[in-house]
Amino acid sequence: MSYARVLCVGLVGVTGHLVEVEADLAPGLPAVVISGLPDTALHEARDRVRAAVVNSGQRWPNRRITLNLLPATLPKFGSAFDLAIAVALLGGSGELPLAPLDGVVILGELGLDGTVRPVRGVLPMAAAAARAGVERVIVPTANSAEAAVVPGLRVRGVDTLHRLIAFVRDGAPLIEPPTHVPAPATSGPDLAEVAGQGLGRRALEVAAAGGHHLALIGPPGAGKTMLAERLPSILPELDDDAALEVTALHSIAGLLPAEGGLLRRPPFQAPHHTATIPAIVGGGPGLARPGAISLAHRGVLFLDEAPEFSRAALEALRQPLEHGRVHLARSRGGAEYPAQAQLVIAANPCPCANPAGDDRCECPPQARRRYLARLSGPLLDRIDLQVRLLPMRAAELMEAGTQESSTAVAARVVAARAAAADRWSALGRRLNAEVPGTRLRRPPWQLPAADTAELRARLDSGSLSARGFDRVIRLAWTIADLDGRARPDRHDVGEAIHLRTGEAI
Numbered sequence: 027m028s029y030a031r032v033l034c035v036g037l038v039g040v041t042g043h044l045v046e047v048e049a050d051l052a053p054g055l056p057a058v059v060i061s062g063l064p065d066t067a068l069h070e071a072r073d074r075v076r077a078a079v080v081n082s083g084q085r086w087p088n089r090r091i092t093l094n095l096l097p098a099t100l101p102k103f104g105s106a107f108d109l110a111i112a113v114a115l116l117g118g119s120g121e122l123p124l125a126p127l128d129g130v131v132i133l134g135e136l137g138l139d140g141t142v143r144p145v146r147g148v149l150p151m152a153a154a155a156a157r158a159g160v161e162r163v164i165v166p167t168a169n170s171a172e173a174a175v176v177p178g179l180r181v182r183g184v185d186t187l188h189r190l191i192a193f194v195r196d197g198a199p200l201i202e203p204p205t206h207v208p209a210p211a212t213s214g215p216d217l218a219e220v221a222g223q224g225l226g227r228r229a230l231e232v233a234a235a236g237g238h239h240l241a242l243i244g245p246p247g248a249g250k251t252m253l254a255e256r257l258p259s260i261l262p263e264l265d266d267d268a269a270l271e272v273t274a275l276h277s278i279a280g281l282l283p284a285e286g287g288l289l290r291r292p293p294f295q296a297p298h299h300t301a302t303i304p305a306i307v308g309g310g311p312g313l314a315r316p317g318a319i320s321l322a323h324r325g326v327l328f329l330d331e332a333p334e335f336s337r338a339a340l341e342a343l344r345q346p347l348e349h350g351r352v353h354l355a356r357s358r359g360g361a362e363y364p365a366q367a368q369l370v371i372a373a374n375p376c377p378c379a380n381p382a383g384d385d386r387c388e389c390p391p392q393a394r395r396r397y398l399a400r401l402s403g404p405l406l407d408r409i410d411l412q413v414r415l416l417p418m419r420a421a422e423l424m425e426a427g428t429q430e431s432s433t434a435v436a437a438r439v440v441a442a443r444a445a446a447a448d449r450w451s452a453l454g455r456r457l458n459a460e461v462p463g464t465r466l467r468r469p470p471w472q473l474p475a476a477d478t479a480e481l482r483a484r485l486d487s488g489s490l491s492a493r494g495f496d497r498v499i500r501l502a503w504t505i506a507d508l509d510g511r512a513r514p515d516r517h518d519v520g521e522a523i524h525l526r527t528g529e530a531i
Protein backbone atom coordinates (compact mmCIF):
# COMPACT_ATOMS: atom_id res chain seq x y z
CA MET A 27 0.00 0.00 0.00
CA SER A 28 1.31 3.48 -0.78
CA TYR A 29 -1.52 5.60 0.52
CA ALA A 30 -2.80 6.27 4.06
CA ARG A 31 -5.16 8.66 5.78
CA VAL A 32 -5.20 9.84 9.41
CA LEU A 33 -7.62 12.14 11.24
CA CYS A 34 -6.57 15.35 12.96
CA VAL A 35 -8.23 18.67 13.93
CA GLY A 36 -7.43 22.23 12.87
CA LEU A 37 -8.56 25.32 14.79
CA VAL A 38 -9.95 28.53 13.38
CA GLY A 39 -10.51 30.83 16.34
CA VAL A 40 -12.11 28.62 19.00
CA THR A 41 -13.80 26.39 16.43
CA GLY A 42 -12.20 23.08 15.54
CA HIS A 43 -12.61 21.40 12.15
CA LEU A 44 -11.82 17.79 11.33
CA VAL A 45 -8.76 17.57 9.08
CA GLU A 46 -7.71 14.53 7.05
CA VAL A 47 -3.99 14.03 6.64
CA GLU A 48 -3.33 12.06 3.47
CA ALA A 49 0.05 10.55 2.60
CA ASP A 50 0.88 9.23 -0.83
CA LEU A 51 4.23 7.61 -1.55
CA ALA A 52 5.24 7.24 -5.16
CA PRO A 53 8.40 6.06 -6.86
CA GLY A 54 10.64 8.90 -7.96
CA LEU A 55 13.17 11.36 -6.64
CA PRO A 56 12.96 11.38 -2.80
CA ALA A 57 11.11 14.53 -1.75
CA VAL A 58 8.36 15.69 0.58
CA VAL A 59 5.60 17.93 -0.72
CA ILE A 60 2.94 19.31 1.64
CA SER A 61 -0.23 20.81 0.20
CA GLY A 62 -3.42 22.14 1.71
CA LEU A 63 -2.72 25.74 2.75
CA PRO A 64 0.04 25.07 5.23
CA ASP A 65 1.57 27.86 7.30
CA THR A 66 5.26 28.11 8.09
CA ALA A 67 5.02 25.76 11.06
CA LEU A 68 3.65 23.07 8.80
CA HIS A 69 6.61 23.37 6.49
CA GLU A 70 8.88 23.03 9.48
CA ALA A 71 6.82 19.93 10.34
CA ARG A 72 8.47 18.18 7.41
CA ASP A 73 11.88 18.39 9.07
CA ARG A 74 10.62 17.58 12.57
CA VAL A 75 8.70 14.55 11.34
CA ARG A 76 11.68 13.20 9.41
CA ALA A 77 14.01 13.46 12.41
CA ALA A 78 11.40 12.03 14.79
CA VAL A 79 10.69 9.05 12.53
CA VAL A 80 14.36 8.22 12.07
CA ASN A 81 15.17 8.73 15.77
CA SER A 82 12.30 6.42 16.70
CA GLY A 83 14.13 3.61 14.88
CA GLN A 84 12.00 3.70 11.72
CA ARG A 85 13.20 3.66 8.16
CA TRP A 86 12.57 6.91 6.25
CA PRO A 87 10.90 5.98 2.95
CA ASN A 88 13.14 7.17 0.13
CA ARG A 89 10.31 7.91 -2.22
CA ARG A 90 8.41 10.89 -3.44
CA ILE A 91 6.07 11.70 -0.54
CA THR A 92 2.99 13.86 -1.04
CA LEU A 93 1.17 15.01 2.07
CA ASN A 94 -2.21 16.63 1.71
CA LEU A 95 -4.26 18.25 4.44
CA LEU A 96 -7.98 18.37 3.74
CA PRO A 97 -10.13 20.40 3.49
CA ALA A 98 -7.66 22.52 1.52
CA THR A 99 -9.72 25.68 2.04
CA LEU A 100 -9.30 25.55 5.82
CA PRO A 101 -6.39 27.68 7.08
CA LYS A 102 -4.14 25.53 9.27
CA PHE A 103 -1.94 26.87 12.01
CA GLY A 104 0.47 25.38 14.49
CA SER A 105 2.29 22.15 15.11
CA ALA A 106 -0.54 19.84 16.24
CA PHE A 107 -0.47 18.01 12.87
CA ASP A 108 3.05 16.54 13.34
CA LEU A 109 2.03 13.26 14.90
CA ALA A 110 -0.76 12.59 12.41
CA ILE A 111 1.63 13.35 9.52
CA ALA A 112 4.23 10.91 10.88
CA VAL A 113 1.65 8.17 11.32
CA ALA A 114 0.11 8.73 7.86
CA LEU A 115 3.57 8.60 6.32
CA LEU A 116 4.50 5.34 8.07
CA GLY A 117 1.11 3.92 7.12
CA GLY A 118 1.55 4.91 3.49
CA SER A 119 5.00 3.36 3.31
CA GLY A 120 3.57 0.06 4.51
CA GLU A 121 5.64 0.14 7.72
CA LEU A 122 2.60 0.50 9.96
CA PRO A 123 -0.80 -1.19 9.66
CA LEU A 124 -3.23 1.64 10.46
CA ALA A 125 -6.38 -0.39 11.15
CA PRO A 126 -6.16 0.24 14.96
CA LEU A 127 -6.29 4.00 14.27
CA ASP A 128 -9.44 3.87 12.17
CA GLY A 129 -11.68 6.77 13.18
CA VAL A 130 -9.16 7.96 15.80
CA VAL A 131 -8.13 11.63 15.93
CA ILE A 132 -4.40 12.09 16.56
CA LEU A 133 -2.95 15.36 17.88
CA GLY A 134 0.57 16.32 18.90
CA GLU A 135 3.82 18.07 18.05
CA LEU A 136 6.97 16.01 17.53
CA GLY A 137 10.39 16.76 18.96
CA LEU A 138 13.37 15.81 16.83
CA ASP A 139 14.07 12.86 19.16
CA GLY A 140 10.56 11.47 18.68
CA THR A 141 9.02 12.79 21.92
CA VAL A 142 5.43 14.00 21.64
CA ARG A 143 5.13 17.57 22.87
CA PRO A 144 2.04 19.29 24.22
CA VAL A 145 0.18 21.67 21.91
CA ARG A 146 -2.18 24.56 22.54
CA GLY A 147 -5.91 24.19 21.94
CA VAL A 148 -6.34 20.47 22.62
CA LEU A 149 -9.64 21.02 24.45
CA PRO A 150 -11.50 22.78 21.60
CA MET A 151 -9.91 20.30 19.16
CA ALA A 152 -11.14 17.32 21.17
CA ALA A 153 -14.57 18.93 21.53
CA ALA A 154 -14.75 19.40 17.74
CA ALA A 155 -13.77 15.76 17.22
CA ALA A 156 -16.57 14.63 19.54
CA ARG A 157 -19.07 16.86 17.73
CA ALA A 158 -18.02 15.28 14.43
CA GLY A 159 -18.85 11.85 15.84
CA VAL A 160 -15.30 10.77 16.69
CA GLU A 161 -15.15 8.53 19.77
CA ARG A 162 -11.42 8.19 20.38
CA VAL A 163 -8.56 10.70 20.45
CA ILE A 164 -4.84 10.30 21.07
CA VAL A 165 -3.17 13.43 22.47
CA PRO A 166 0.15 14.40 24.08
CA THR A 167 0.24 13.06 27.66
CA ALA A 168 0.53 16.60 29.04
CA ASN A 169 -2.76 17.51 27.31
CA SER A 170 -4.72 14.36 28.19
CA ALA A 171 -6.41 15.85 31.27
CA GLU A 172 -7.89 18.73 29.27
CA ALA A 173 -9.10 16.47 26.45
CA ALA A 174 -10.71 14.19 29.04
CA VAL A 175 -13.05 17.05 29.97
CA VAL A 176 -15.06 16.43 26.78
CA PRO A 177 -17.98 14.12 27.57
CA GLY A 178 -18.26 10.84 25.66
CA LEU A 179 -14.71 10.89 24.36
CA ARG A 180 -12.17 8.11 25.00
CA VAL A 181 -8.84 9.86 25.53
CA ARG A 182 -5.38 8.31 25.61
CA GLY A 183 -2.07 10.07 26.08
CA VAL A 184 1.14 9.41 24.23
CA ASP A 185 4.63 10.62 25.17
CA THR A 186 6.71 9.34 22.24
CA LEU A 187 6.18 8.37 18.62
CA HIS A 188 7.77 5.06 19.59
CA ARG A 189 4.96 4.35 22.06
CA LEU A 190 2.31 5.09 19.43
CA ILE A 191 4.05 2.77 16.96
CA ALA A 192 4.20 0.01 19.60
CA PHE A 193 0.48 0.51 20.26
CA VAL A 194 -0.42 0.20 16.58
CA ARG A 195 1.89 -2.77 15.93
CA ASP A 196 1.58 -4.81 19.12
CA GLY A 197 -1.30 -3.28 21.08
CA ALA A 198 1.06 -1.93 23.77
CA PRO A 199 -0.89 0.33 26.14
CA LEU A 200 -1.16 4.09 25.78
CA ILE A 201 -1.30 6.39 28.82
CA GLU A 202 -4.61 6.96 30.64
CA PRO A 203 -5.47 10.57 31.51
CA PRO A 204 -5.18 11.47 35.20
CA THR A 205 -8.36 11.30 37.26
CA HIS A 206 -9.61 14.80 37.88
CA VAL A 207 -10.10 15.89 41.48
CA PRO A 208 -12.13 19.13 41.57
CA ALA A 209 -10.54 21.91 43.61
CA PRO A 210 -12.57 23.15 46.59
CA ALA A 211 -14.97 25.90 45.51
CA THR A 212 -13.99 28.11 48.41
CA SER A 213 -10.46 28.80 47.25
CA GLY A 214 -9.50 32.31 46.13
CA PRO A 215 -9.77 35.76 47.65
CA ASP A 216 -12.92 36.51 49.68
CA LEU A 217 -14.76 39.74 50.46
CA ALA A 218 -14.57 38.83 54.15
CA GLU A 219 -10.92 39.92 54.00
CA VAL A 220 -11.76 43.47 52.88
CA ALA A 221 -11.78 45.91 55.79
CA GLY A 222 -14.20 48.81 55.72
CA GLN A 223 -14.79 50.27 52.25
CA GLY A 224 -18.58 50.30 52.53
CA LEU A 225 -18.91 52.28 49.29
CA GLY A 226 -16.42 50.09 47.42
CA ARG A 227 -18.10 46.88 48.58
CA ARG A 228 -21.52 48.20 47.60
CA ALA A 229 -20.23 49.25 44.18
CA LEU A 230 -18.76 45.79 43.67
CA GLU A 231 -22.06 44.12 44.57
CA VAL A 232 -24.05 46.40 42.24
CA ALA A 233 -21.51 45.80 39.45
CA ALA A 234 -21.82 42.04 39.89
CA ALA A 235 -25.62 42.07 40.02
CA GLY A 236 -26.16 44.29 36.98
CA GLY A 237 -23.10 43.31 34.92
CA HIS A 238 -21.96 46.94 35.00
CA HIS A 239 -18.41 47.94 34.14
CA LEU A 240 -16.80 49.62 37.13
CA ALA A 241 -14.26 52.40 37.65
CA LEU A 242 -12.61 52.73 41.05
CA ILE A 243 -10.92 56.09 41.54
CA GLY A 244 -8.88 56.55 44.69
CA PRO A 245 -5.43 57.07 46.18
CA PRO A 246 -2.91 54.23 46.55
CA GLY A 247 -3.83 51.96 49.43
CA ALA A 248 -7.56 52.63 49.14
CA GLY A 249 -8.10 48.94 48.41
CA LYS A 250 -8.92 49.21 44.71
CA THR A 251 -7.01 46.07 43.71
CA MET A 252 -8.29 44.14 46.71
CA LEU A 253 -11.86 44.91 45.71
CA ALA A 254 -11.39 44.18 42.01
CA GLU A 255 -9.76 40.82 42.69
CA ARG A 256 -12.83 39.78 44.65
CA LEU A 257 -15.40 40.53 41.96
CA PRO A 258 -15.21 36.97 40.52
CA SER A 259 -15.96 35.59 43.99
CA ILE A 260 -19.43 37.17 43.98
CA LEU A 261 -20.26 36.36 40.34
CA PRO A 262 -22.30 33.22 39.59
CA GLU A 263 -20.30 30.10 38.70
CA LEU A 264 -20.04 29.39 34.97
CA ASP A 265 -22.64 27.01 33.57
CA ASP A 266 -21.53 24.02 31.45
CA ASP A 267 -21.47 25.86 28.11
CA ALA A 268 -19.68 28.91 29.50
CA ALA A 269 -17.18 26.75 31.41
CA LEU A 270 -16.34 24.81 28.24
CA GLU A 271 -15.94 28.05 26.28
CA VAL A 272 -13.72 29.67 28.93
CA THR A 273 -11.62 26.54 29.41
CA ALA A 274 -11.19 26.25 25.62
CA LEU A 275 -9.79 29.80 25.42
CA HIS A 276 -7.30 29.03 28.19
CA SER A 277 -6.42 25.81 26.35
CA ILE A 278 -5.62 27.79 23.19
CA ALA A 279 -3.42 30.08 25.28
CA GLY A 280 -1.69 27.02 26.74
CA LEU A 281 -2.56 28.17 30.26
CA LEU A 282 -4.63 25.32 31.66
CA PRO A 283 -3.63 23.88 35.02
CA ALA A 284 -2.15 20.37 34.71
CA GLU A 285 -4.77 18.83 36.98
CA GLY A 286 -7.46 19.26 34.31
CA GLY A 287 -11.15 19.88 34.80
CA LEU A 288 -13.32 22.73 33.54
CA LEU A 289 -12.71 26.27 34.78
CA ARG A 290 -15.87 26.96 36.76
CA ARG A 291 -15.00 30.30 38.39
CA PRO A 292 -15.32 33.42 36.25
CA PRO A 293 -11.74 34.19 35.21
CA PHE A 294 -9.81 37.26 36.41
CA GLN A 295 -7.20 38.88 34.20
CA ALA A 296 -5.07 41.83 35.21
CA PRO A 297 -2.62 42.80 32.44
CA HIS A 298 0.11 45.21 33.52
CA HIS A 299 -0.02 48.72 32.08
CA THR A 300 3.15 47.97 30.09
CA ALA A 301 1.50 44.96 28.40
CA THR A 302 1.73 44.90 24.60
CA ILE A 303 -1.37 45.16 22.44
CA PRO A 304 -1.15 41.48 21.40
CA ALA A 305 -0.98 40.56 25.09
CA ILE A 306 -4.15 42.56 25.71
CA VAL A 307 -6.28 41.72 22.65
CA GLY A 308 -4.49 38.63 21.26
CA GLY A 309 -2.20 37.78 18.37
CA GLY A 310 1.17 36.20 17.66
CA PRO A 311 2.40 33.82 14.98
CA GLY A 312 0.84 30.46 14.17
CA LEU A 313 -2.27 29.67 16.19
CA ALA A 314 -3.12 33.16 17.51
CA ARG A 315 -2.93 33.48 21.28
CA PRO A 316 -6.04 34.90 22.95
CA GLY A 317 -5.23 38.16 24.77
CA ALA A 318 -6.18 39.18 28.30
CA ILE A 319 -9.60 40.41 27.11
CA SER A 320 -10.46 36.90 25.80
CA LEU A 321 -8.89 35.12 28.75
CA ALA A 322 -11.24 37.28 30.86
CA HIS A 323 -14.24 36.16 28.76
CA ARG A 324 -17.25 35.68 31.07
CA GLY A 325 -15.12 36.99 33.89
CA VAL A 326 -13.32 40.16 34.88
CA LEU A 327 -10.73 42.25 33.05
CA PHE A 328 -8.96 44.50 35.55
CA LEU A 329 -6.87 47.45 34.39
CA ASP A 330 -4.96 48.72 37.41
CA GLU A 331 -3.46 52.20 37.03
CA ALA A 332 -5.56 52.49 33.90
CA PRO A 333 -4.32 55.99 32.86
CA GLU A 334 -0.80 54.52 32.61
CA PHE A 335 -1.84 52.22 29.74
CA SER A 336 -0.88 53.54 26.31
CA ARG A 337 -3.62 55.25 24.37
CA ALA A 338 -3.21 52.61 21.64
CA ALA A 339 -3.81 49.83 24.16
CA LEU A 340 -6.94 51.50 25.53
CA GLU A 341 -8.14 52.16 21.97
CA ALA A 342 -7.60 48.50 21.09
CA LEU A 343 -10.01 47.48 23.84
CA ARG A 344 -12.85 49.63 22.53
CA GLN A 345 -14.12 47.32 19.77
CA PRO A 346 -13.93 44.08 21.76
CA LEU A 347 -15.77 45.67 24.68
CA GLU A 348 -18.47 46.88 22.36
CA HIS A 349 -18.95 43.68 20.38
CA GLY A 350 -17.95 41.03 22.90
CA ARG A 351 -15.55 39.57 20.33
CA VAL A 352 -12.00 40.20 19.15
CA HIS A 353 -11.16 39.93 15.50
CA LEU A 354 -7.47 39.34 14.83
CA ALA A 355 -6.32 40.05 11.29
CA ARG A 356 -4.09 37.26 9.94
CA SER A 357 -2.26 36.89 6.67
CA ARG A 358 -4.45 33.89 5.85
CA GLY A 359 -7.96 34.12 7.27
CA GLY A 360 -8.71 36.00 10.47
CA ALA A 361 -9.15 34.53 13.91
CA GLU A 362 -12.01 35.53 16.15
CA TYR A 363 -12.16 34.99 19.88
CA PRO A 364 -15.00 35.75 22.28
CA ALA A 365 -14.34 38.65 24.67
CA GLN A 366 -17.34 39.37 26.86
CA ALA A 367 -15.51 40.57 29.92
CA GLN A 368 -16.69 42.76 32.73
CA LEU A 369 -14.29 45.66 32.92
CA VAL A 370 -12.94 47.06 36.17
CA ILE A 371 -10.54 49.96 35.96
CA ALA A 372 -8.64 51.51 38.82
CA ALA A 373 -7.00 54.91 38.76
CA ASN A 374 -5.31 57.30 41.10
CA PRO A 375 -7.08 60.65 41.13
CA CYS A 376 -3.92 62.34 39.88
CA PRO A 377 -0.41 61.65 38.58
CA CYS A 378 1.31 62.25 41.95
CA ALA A 379 -0.45 59.22 43.47
CA ASN A 380 -0.33 60.74 46.94
CA PRO A 381 -1.48 58.11 49.43
CA ALA A 382 -3.27 60.71 51.52
CA GLY A 383 -5.59 61.38 48.64
CA ASP A 384 -6.97 64.70 47.52
CA ASP A 385 -6.06 66.53 50.74
CA ARG A 386 -2.31 66.41 50.21
CA CYS A 387 -2.18 66.58 46.45
CA GLU A 388 -0.36 69.59 45.06
CA CYS A 389 -0.91 68.80 41.40
CA PRO A 390 -2.49 71.69 39.47
CA PRO A 391 -6.17 71.01 38.71
CA GLN A 392 -5.31 70.94 35.03
CA ALA A 393 -2.85 68.08 35.47
CA ARG A 394 -5.44 66.12 37.44
CA ARG A 395 -8.05 66.59 34.74
CA ARG A 396 -5.62 65.63 31.98
CA TYR A 397 -4.60 62.50 33.86
CA LEU A 398 -8.08 61.01 34.12
CA ALA A 399 -9.09 62.39 30.74
CA ARG A 400 -6.80 59.78 29.19
CA LEU A 401 -9.55 57.30 29.98
CA SER A 402 -12.43 59.37 28.77
CA GLY A 403 -13.16 58.50 25.16
CA PRO A 404 -12.62 54.80 24.70
CA LEU A 405 -13.37 53.42 28.14
CA LEU A 406 -15.34 55.68 30.44
CA ASP A 407 -18.08 55.91 27.85
CA ARG A 408 -18.90 52.30 28.57
CA ILE A 409 -18.64 52.38 32.34
CA ASP A 410 -21.87 52.73 34.33
CA LEU A 411 -20.35 52.76 37.78
CA GLN A 412 -17.68 55.25 38.81
CA VAL A 413 -16.92 55.53 42.49
CA ARG A 414 -14.34 57.56 44.36
CA LEU A 415 -12.75 55.68 47.21
CA LEU A 416 -11.26 57.42 50.23
CA PRO A 417 -7.93 56.52 51.81
CA MET A 418 -8.38 53.62 54.19
CA ARG A 419 -8.43 54.76 57.76
CA ALA A 420 -7.03 52.89 60.69
CA ALA A 421 -10.52 52.42 62.14
CA GLU A 422 -11.59 50.63 59.02
CA LEU A 423 -8.56 48.39 59.14
CA MET A 424 -9.66 47.27 62.61
CA GLU A 425 -12.81 45.85 61.05
CA ALA A 426 -10.87 43.14 59.19
CA GLY A 427 -12.57 39.78 59.41
CA THR A 428 -15.90 41.22 60.51
CA GLN A 429 -17.20 41.76 57.01
CA GLU A 430 -19.73 39.79 55.07
CA SER A 431 -18.28 36.89 53.09
CA SER A 432 -18.37 36.54 49.31
CA THR A 433 -20.83 33.65 49.62
CA ALA A 434 -23.41 35.86 51.37
CA VAL A 435 -23.05 38.64 48.78
CA ALA A 436 -23.08 36.15 45.88
CA ALA A 437 -26.49 34.85 47.00
CA ARG A 438 -28.00 38.36 46.63
CA VAL A 439 -26.26 38.77 43.27
CA VAL A 440 -27.78 35.52 41.95
CA ALA A 441 -31.28 36.56 43.05
CA ALA A 442 -30.91 40.04 41.53
CA ARG A 443 -29.65 38.61 38.25
CA ALA A 444 -32.57 36.20 38.10
CA ALA A 445 -35.05 39.08 38.54
CA ALA A 446 -33.36 41.11 35.80
CA ALA A 447 -33.15 38.16 33.39
CA ASP A 448 -36.84 37.50 33.92
CA ARG A 449 -37.80 41.13 33.32
CA TRP A 450 -35.68 41.66 30.18
CA SER A 451 -36.20 38.24 28.58
CA ALA A 452 -38.70 39.74 26.12
CA LEU A 453 -35.97 42.16 24.99
CA GLY A 454 -33.47 39.33 24.63
CA ARG A 455 -31.29 40.78 27.43
CA ARG A 456 -30.17 39.27 30.70
CA LEU A 457 -28.38 42.03 32.58
CA ASN A 458 -29.37 45.60 33.38
CA ALA A 459 -26.09 46.81 31.89
CA GLU A 460 -27.17 45.41 28.50
CA VAL A 461 -30.47 47.30 28.27
CA PRO A 462 -30.38 50.30 25.91
CA GLY A 463 -31.14 53.68 27.49
CA THR A 464 -33.93 54.36 25.00
CA ARG A 465 -35.84 51.38 26.40
CA LEU A 466 -35.47 52.59 29.97
CA ARG A 467 -36.75 56.05 29.11
CA ARG A 468 -39.96 54.77 27.52
CA PRO A 469 -43.03 53.03 28.92
CA PRO A 470 -43.49 50.54 30.39
CA TRP A 471 -40.04 50.91 32.00
CA GLN A 472 -39.99 54.70 32.35
CA LEU A 473 -39.81 55.74 36.00
CA PRO A 474 -42.37 58.18 37.49
CA ALA A 475 -41.33 61.84 37.13
CA ALA A 476 -41.34 62.31 40.90
CA ASP A 477 -38.66 59.64 41.33
CA THR A 478 -36.31 61.13 38.75
CA ALA A 479 -36.74 64.81 39.70
CA GLU A 480 -33.19 65.23 41.03
CA LEU A 481 -31.77 63.43 38.03
CA ARG A 482 -33.60 65.65 35.58
CA ALA A 483 -32.50 68.74 37.48
CA ARG A 484 -28.88 67.60 37.06
CA LEU A 485 -29.49 66.98 33.39
CA ASP A 486 -30.97 70.47 32.93
CA SER A 487 -28.11 72.12 34.80
CA GLY A 488 -25.60 70.29 32.65
CA SER A 489 -23.93 68.50 35.56
CA LEU A 490 -25.11 65.20 34.07
CA SER A 491 -24.93 64.08 30.44
CA ALA A 492 -27.72 62.25 28.64
CA ARG A 493 -25.56 59.11 28.75
CA GLY A 494 -24.96 59.64 32.44
CA PHE A 495 -28.72 59.89 32.93
CA ASP A 496 -29.24 56.45 31.36
CA ARG A 497 -26.43 54.97 33.44
CA VAL A 498 -27.96 56.19 36.69
CA ILE A 499 -31.30 54.67 35.70
CA ARG A 500 -29.63 51.36 34.88
CA LEU A 501 -27.90 51.34 38.24
CA ALA A 502 -31.18 52.16 39.97
CA TRP A 503 -32.76 49.05 38.45
CA THR A 504 -29.89 46.93 39.75
CA ILE A 505 -30.20 48.44 43.21
CA ALA A 506 -33.94 47.65 43.22
CA ASP A 507 -33.21 44.08 42.06
CA LEU A 508 -30.73 43.63 44.90
CA ASP A 509 -33.31 44.81 47.41
CA GLY A 510 -35.99 42.56 45.90
CA ARG A 511 -38.25 45.38 44.70
CA ALA A 512 -40.08 45.20 41.37
CA ARG A 513 -39.24 48.78 40.35
CA PRO A 514 -36.70 51.37 41.48
CA ASP A 515 -37.99 54.16 43.70
CA ARG A 516 -36.65 57.63 44.55
CA HIS A 517 -34.17 56.19 47.08
CA ASP A 518 -32.73 53.75 44.53
CA VAL A 519 -32.23 56.62 42.09
CA GLY A 520 -30.58 58.61 44.91
CA GLU A 521 -28.13 55.80 45.67
CA ALA A 522 -27.45 55.34 41.96
CA ILE A 523 -26.46 59.03 41.73
CA HIS A 524 -24.19 58.51 44.72
CA LEU A 525 -22.56 55.52 42.97
CA ARG A 526 -21.70 57.75 40.04
CA THR A 527 -19.78 60.42 41.90
CA GLY A 528 -17.05 60.09 39.31
CA GLU A 529 -19.24 62.11 36.96
CA ALA A 530 -16.64 64.87 36.95
CA ILE A 531 -14.39 62.70 34.78
Ligand SMILES: [Zn+2]
Binds near residue numbers: 379380
Ligand atom coordinates in the same frame (compact mmCIF):
# COMPACT_ATOMS: atom_id res chain seq x y z
ZN1 LIG B 1 -1.56 64.98 42.85
